[in-house]
Structure formats: C-alpha cells, structure tokens
Amino acid sequence: MEFNKESGISVNRITAGRRHPLARYAVLLLALALIGGVYTVALTVSSSRQADAAIASGRADDVAEGKKLFEQSCASCHGRNAEGTASGPTLIGVGAASVDFQVSSGRMPLANPGAQAPRKPPAPWVNEDTVRQLGAYIQSLGGGPAVPTAEQVDAAKGDKSKGGELFRANCIQCHNFVGSGGALTQGKYAPPLHEATEKQIYEAMITGPQAMPVFNDSIITPEQKRDMIAYIVGVREEPNPGGAGLGRIGPVTEGLVAWVVGLSLLSLAAIWITAKRRQAK
Amino acid sequence: MSTQPVPKPVAGASGFVDDRIGAGNFLRRNLRKIFPDHWSFLLGEIALYSFIILLLTGTFLTFFFKPSMGHVEYTGSYGPLQGVMMSEAYASSLGISFDVRGGLLMRQMHHWAALLFIGGMMVHALRVFFTGAYRKPRELNWIIGVLLLTLALAEGLTGYSLPDDLLSGAGLRITEGVAISLPLVGTWITFFLFGGEYPGEDVISRFYSLHILLIPGILLALISAHMILMWVQKHTQMPGKGRTNENVVGAPFYPAFMVKAGAYFMFTFGVIALLGTFAQINPIWLFGPYTPADISAGSQPDFYMGFLEGSLRLMPAWEINVLGFTLPMSVLIPALVPMGIVMTGLALYPFIEQWVTGDRREHHIVDRPRNNPHRTSIGMAAITFYGVLWLLGANDEISSVFHVSLNWTTYVGRVLIFVGPAIAYYVTYRICLGLQRADAAVIGHGVESGVIKRLPHGEYIEVHVSPNEAIEAHMRGKEPIPVVTGGGGGDDDGIPSKAMRSPLGKLRTKMSAAYGGEKIPLDDGHGHGEGHEEHTAVGQGGDEKSLTH
Incomplete structure (x- = not known):
C-alpha cells in the first residue's frame, strides 16, 4: 500500500510535470541538443578516422603532391590551375577516374597533338602513387567520377x-x-x-x-x-577454336587469306601440275 | 589393240553395259579427247572442285541446321552466350560449331570453299577475258560463265545470311535497304521477301530454300552446260609450235588429263581443308545473335560483295523527292550501277568486240594479252574500277590499321574511281606495246647469248642467237586484229557503204581503227620506233649487237 501510495505520488508528480506549460519547450530543447550532439560527435569521429587513414597510407598530402606533379607534367597544356588553355581542356570536374584512365594508359601526358591521344607506355614518373596523387589533386578542384574500387571492376x-x-x-x-x-x-x-x-x-x-x-x-x-x-x-x-583468329576483324582478312593463301597456293599447284608440257611431234 | 585376252568377268560385265547403253562407243570417242596444257587452263577447275566440296560440306550442314527464326534460349556449350535469347537458326549454327562432331571444320571448309569458288571463277574469267578465249564460237559459254558468277554472288549472299548472326544481319539489312529503295516496287518486294516488316520471321527459311535448292540446282545445270559446251567445242590453246586453228595439241583425257585433273581436285580439297583447319572463318559465336538495333564496327560482307559495299561507302548522299515519292539515289546508284557495269560489260564484251573489229571468224588459238593491247587495257581498267570499290569497301579497316583518316579514304576513293581506270588503261597500253616491241626484238635480233666476241679492230659485241623454237612459235602466234575499213561495204571503189556513213558507222570505223590493226609488227626488222638506235646491228644479219652503243 505504501509503495503504491508512494508510486502514486511519483506518478502524479511526473504527470503533473508533463502537463507543465514549459514542458514542451524543454522536450524540444532536449531533442535538439541530443541530435546536434550526436551529429557533431559522429562527424568528428568520422573525419578524424579519414584523416587517420590518409596519414597511415601516406595520403595526407596527396593533393599537394598531386599539384606538384600537375605543374610539372600537365600544366603546360591544361593551365596552371587546370583551367584549360587553347591546347588542352580544363580538368576541373573531370574527376580522379579520368586522371587514372588517361595517365595509367599512357595517353597523357600527350606526346604530340593529333586527332586523338594514342595508348602508349606510361611516362617514367607514372606509378600507382603518382597517379593517385594527381587524381586527388584533380578531384579536389571540382569533384567528378572517382576511381572505381577493385570489387567494382572484378x-x-x-x-x-x-x-x-x-x-x-x-x-x-x-x-x-x-x-x-x-x-x-x-x-x-x-x-x-x-x-x-x-x-x-x-x-x-x-x-x-x-x-x-x-x-x-x-x-x-x-x-x-x-x-x-x-x-x-x-x-x-578466349582461344580461337577454328584456328588462327586473323585479327578478329571479320571478312576483310578472310578475303585476303582466300586470295593470298588459297588462290596463290592453287595457282602454284596448277603451274606445278602442268610444268611438263607436251609438244607437237 | 591388246594382244592379251580380256578376262571373262570384265568382258562379260562391260559387254552387258555396252550392249544396253552403248557406252563403249561413247567412251572410245571421248576418253582420247585431247586437252591442251597450260597452267592457267586449270584455274576454272578451282571453282568446279570447290563447288563439289560445297555440295558435300553443305549437305552435312543441312543435317544439323534449323532454318527458323523462332526465338529460343541458348543452352549449348558456348559459355558467353548461355541464357541469351536468339533465333533457332543461330542456335543451331552454334550447335554445329560447338556441339556437333566435326561441325566447325565442316562449317569452315564450307565457307572457305565458297570464297575459293567465287575467287576461282574470277581468275578463270580473267584468264578467258585477257586471252580472248570468249571469241566465236565460245560466246555462249562466256555468257553462261557470267550467269554463273552472278548466281554465285546470290548463292553467297543467301548462305552468308543463314546463321542469323549479328554480322550477317548487317548484310541482310543492306539487302533490305537496296530492295526497298527500288522505285515503285521496292516496298512490295521487301514485304514479299521478308514476309512483313523487317526483319520479319520468314527470311531465313526463304533464303534457306534458295540457298540449298533453287540456286545450287541452277548452278549445277549451268556448270554442266558449261562443261559440255567446253567439251564439244574443244578447249582453246595457246599459240605455239604445231598449233593451228584446226588442231588441238595436248594430252588425251585418259589417262594424262584425268590424272592431272584428279590431282588438282586433291590440291583444291587439300587447300580448303588446310584453311578450314588452321584459319578461323566467320566466328559467329563472337558476333552474337542478330538484333536489328545492334551493329559492329568493321561489319563487312564476304570479299565478293566488297565492291558493292565500297560503292555504297563512296556514294555521296543524294535523294530526289518527286510528287511525294522518294528516290534514294545514294542507295540505288551504288547498288545497281557498278554491278551493272561489271556484269553487263562482261556479258556484252564479246559482241562489242565483234562489232568493232568485224571479226566473225572462229578462234581456237588464244591471244597473248599483250597482242590485243586495247582489250588488255580495258580489262585492267575494269579491274581497277572493281579494285578501288573493293578496297574502299574495307576503308574502315584500312583507316584503323594504317592510321589514316577515314574521311580521306573516302575522298581519295571518289577521285580514284574515275581517275584510276584511266591511268590503268594508259599504263597497261604502254606496257603491252613495250612487250610487243620486246617480242619483235627477239624475233628480229634473237636473244642475248651471253657470249662476248672481240672483233679484229678491238670492238666487243655480244652474240645474239635465234630464239628457242618453241618460244619463237609462241611469239609468232600473234595475228593482227581485224579492222573494219571505211569501205567495208564490199565494194572496191573505196566509197563507204551506207551503213558505214551513218554517225554510228563512222564511230565504228574510228573505234575499229584504234582497236585493231598491227601496232608493232613482229617481222618489221628495224622499223620499230625509238628502240631503233639501241638495236643497231653489227655484222651480218643483225644477230650481233654492239656493246659500245
């Protein structure tokens, strides 16, 4: 009974408090504080983690290193701030994926201007780290498509x-x-x-x-x-089950083989067969 | 003939057959038939034997091919197409390639044999053309040959489309484009052929009937006619010792020619089998099933259709709209004009030549190409015309392999298609005359013996000897090309007949004078133009030549 009585009192007190005119403001304040606090904490934690990871793998100054590489090898055509020149487009917003593609396939830096940049052996300074640094710098300029993960391309x-x-x-x-x-x-x-x-x-x-x-x-x-x-x-x-693939470009090389190999061999055979000729007596 | 008695089983059986169908008499007459020998006379046999191999391998393929456009899901053993929806025709072609024992080899041999069939026909036709072997009495056989070539193109086109892969679909699409571009009847023909809107559901089974029944049947009949006519009219022979328009010098059909022909069949079979084994052709599994929405870079037809592909690629865009009708000239002209020029030109050439030269005699001795320079030049110009179109049919591959601009290949081709034949004509004509001069020099001065002689006064000369008898006879086989003279009416008064005074007659006279006649006479001794000084003879008879000149 006493217990009941006590609890009854306390219940009444809370109920009374809930009905207090200021209660709703208190609740709202509390909720805002909670959300804001969690958000701030979470953000700090995550950003510190990213920073930690970057430091651990030596990426802390990727952007700075990338900028240096860019100035050495790219800026002459793409402009000192990647804003583009008459001989090269702007790289703001092209993203790290573009950098990785162009540089790792040797297309950039360009050997000479032409209709199209050909694939070629990459420049001597190109390696995984330098491509990543250059990519980070370009990415920092205006975002753009990021380099895909290993799983995405498996x-x-x-x-x-x-x-x-x-x-x-x-x-x-x-x-x-x-x-x-x-x-x-x-x-x-x-x-x-x-x-x-x-x-x-x-x-x-x-x-x-x-x-x-x-x-x-x-x-x-x-x-x-x-x-x-x-x-x-x-x-x-995939291997070619039918023999030599002939460049896998379709009937052009097939026709070439039919004439150059097939008909030539048969012409030679005809010459051989008729080499001994009968003369009139 | 033989002194030994014929064994009874042989005599009995052959007597039985002979009594009933009279084969002995027929064989006695024909087995000893003489065939002249020249390597180029065997080129036509490439086509003949390829055709036999096509019939054999084709029959094998029909056992497993399903000419249906019904939609099925692929469940065969080629991994990368597992679960892909495709036509039954394509699925069964994949089945032939991967799941039928020996199927891929048969498919590849069939395809290589098809290429050699048409390639063989082409080189054979060129041999006949350049030697003038189509002349009377062989004009009909020449026309049969042109028909065979045309039908072979149709046979190739229908066969190429059957597997219903993506590449063949591209060819089918162009076929549809050409059919629908025909004025007035285009829509009708297209709907008739495809059984409705492209691609419809009927075209594969219709092409199948054409490909395995109708066209091969006609081909077989025409090939038989071609052979019989050749047999009856006898084969032409090269000019040479003892060869005249009335005889045939060579080896008898049995045994010599039969052995050679048999060996040549084996060679053809061997080359086709080698190609089928070691060179992959038409890898349909890589192309994927046909979908009208898809097209691959480097989509090309087989080589014999390449000249049509090239003309389509060269043609500038041109369309005429009259009274609500559209004439797509950019499709009509490339589809019909080059084919028309090549095929009609081939078919009419013997008659045009007869008209120009007025030559109605029979010819059983062929010309050496140099001895009819205009004909040879026309042939080379036609080859250049065809060759430019053929080459430009592959301009995308040329552009991508040799790193030249695709647009420039087209621009250059558009000029070359007109300029190329003209240059070829001129160059060939000069080469022919040069070769004729060389012949005249051999006949007139003999050949260099390699023996250097010192004359008493110290001069060195090279001794020339008369040429080998066979070579000389070969060269002396040249005869002047007849010319229609202005007074061709038969009168001796030199007044042209009425027909020859018409504008057409005058044109004929002019053409005849240019085409015919003797350009470089063989026996004119030293009368051959600019070569004269070099050939100044020293000593007697002009058989020795000074080195000091």
Missing part, C-alpha cells in the same frame, strides 16, 4: 552473357564485336580493348575519354559495367 564477379548483350548494344558499333577497335571520323578511332585493364574499361565508361560518350551509372549500372568487363576480358582471353 571480372570474376560479372555475368558474361549479360555483359555480352550490353556490350553488343552499346560498344561494338565503334570498338568491333570483340573489341578489336575501329575507325571513326577525321582520324579519330575507337581503340582496341586488348590491353585495357579492367579498371581502365570501367573508367572509360564513366568518364567518356576523347570521342567516347559517357555511360553514367543511370544508363548502365555499376553491376552492368562489371558484367561488360567480364565479357570483354573473357572474350579476349
């Missing part, structure tokens, strides 16, 4: 059949049915995909280098991109 996780259908629908009109490449207008071309790494293929799709259109994630989802990578990598590693 061909082993993709579906070849689905990728093949997407590849045929979106890529082969320029890159040929197995990615052997093809010609475009005015000296431009769709390069062969034989040497492109999985990461570079992904980056090309999200950044649209040179004559290539951008295939962003709303047109082709990241999973579909991985399927396509699986098909491209799979088909180029």
